[in-house]
Amino acid sequence: MISPNIQEQTAIIFEPIKLEPEYEFVLPQFTIEIFVPVEKDITLNGLLYEKPTNKYLMIYFQGNAKNLQNFLDNHAMVFDWGYNILVTDYRSFGKSGGEITGEELLYSDAEKVYEFAAFLGYHPDQIILYGYSMGAAMVAHLATCKPAKAVIMESGYSSINEMEFSAGLCPAFPLNNAEKAKDIFMPALVIHGLSDHIITPDHAERILNRLGSTIKQQFILAGGHGDLKEKPEYIGIINGFIEKLSAKELV
Template identity: 30%
Template sequence: MRMLLQIAFIVAAGYGALVAAAYFAQAKLVYFPAVGREQVATPAQMGLPHEELTLRTKDGVRLHAWYVSVPQPRGVVLFLHGNAGNISHRLDSLAMFARLGYATLIVDYRGYGRSGGRPSEEGTYLDALAAWRHLTAERGIAPEDVVLFGESLGAAVAAWLAAQVQPRALVILSGFVSVPELGQEVYPFLPVKWLARFRYATADFLKDVSCPVLVAHSRDDEVVPFRHGERLYAVAPGPKSFLELQGGHNEAFFFVRPEWERSLAEFLDSTRPVR
């Protein structure tokens, strides 16, 4: 009996240490700013005219951003990327939007790329808000001409922003319902929903979004299961569309495939304001 109690104590202590480590290491599990911290290329290398920008957030953090222009734009995309890499890893997406006739503002969150500060959930929301203010207040672009595009973690940030402002449309690529829900699936042996200090509650944000929404997700996504995309589509009030993709979560640049690029173009054109 004494041996059994000792074994039980060791197991309990080990599990407690694992739970504590998971609680305090959450930021390292959510954010990967060190992955591709260096800028590997610029839009100019793809023949895309752009401006180097420094945006300042409400709490004083300086963010690095690019504004890629096109002649006679059909609108402007505010691009909010995922939790790894930086804006220089999204050049194919910038080229795709240019082909579709859209200018793009893409910004690195605090702690990513050449941006200052350290990443946090509230910080990423402030970063998105600073990018929105730059477009609408500083450049004078009408909100109904701005499309929010978020991939993975950026999908949660974009959904949060869409619930605060009135954009033309919202595109959710490979989004998850929430960090606690996804984390519980990834680590079923841990009480993630109790431990989670990060929420990124995409589904909750979507309930307060009034603009048209496109949810795009792949059945092959090995990081964020397809059912997350289905649930996000279900909770979006509408008007809404769903686009089923193929390929893994990190199989870059989904929309450069012609059939999906056409679907995205059709959705964006359907949301253009009548003037």
């Protein structure tokens, strides 16, 4: 079988929706639009939410579709969790430039976003890596090579090749989070939906079981893919994990 070319592979995995450069977001209080340089003449469009009373910065990596407007429409509840938030679109998404041509480019861009957070003045112990769905690959990578307080993976997959829709079709995008997990040693939280039929809960189990972290927790919640943040207990899971780390109660 001939493997799909890179454009066909990205079309299998990603569903970006472009935004015009002059598109204006309606932003919550304390939020500004930013651009993170990742390559000459290429930037990632992002949002930075900073409230003076918040101690930690959550670097949030999104799912595989749409753009930052979708984040504002469906995931903006993260602004109410008590953290500063840095979130960007991937290349070719929204107002971000460039094209995605393989996993190494995704990982390199994720590192540039982390470096932007450091440029803003955040110390590693103030940074929380958070990945939702596709974004789990970015935080899994960062957790192997960049220091942070914790890594959180919501509805993540163990690898692209273990997904039914992409099995064997995307050699440029292994995105093997379970393999990466072996080299993750920071505190880790894995959250998944019991009724997730897009990325089934066994993916979360494979990631959890291979984590090198001595501090790790898993929560399987009643719910599917993309609706877990709406659960009333969700914010307590996130904040409880971080608060216990800060109080050194998790050992």
